[in-house]
Amino acid sequence: MTCNYCKSTTIKYLLSDTNSxxxxCGDCNNDIYRAHKYIAIDSILKRILNNLKTLNEKNLKIEVKKENGFISLLINDIKVFETDFKYEFIKRDIYHLENIIHELVEDYYKFDLSKVDIIVC
Structure with a gap:
């Protein structure tokens, strides 16, 4: 691989909680912001998946909040995960995260989607 910005071949690889x-670029740090941003988002998704496997409640509220340099995951109003997040959430990120969470919940037949709230802000 070659960096599109500086043409360096010093590419750094990061593995997320979801094995993505x-x-x-190890020389100019091109895309380092994006890589670390999506590593944090993958951590949130992994925690959601783990919790969906064990939840037995009929109603489900999943909330992802970004505040004060952190991103938090709340499930049924209980904080289950928090990590550093000094990145901007753009509309595309919010849309992407909401859709993936919806698909994860949809995969678990035990949840009535009409009783599921997904909030990403």
Missing amino acids: TYTY
């Missing part, structure tokens, strides 16, 4: 690989 993200890359950035």
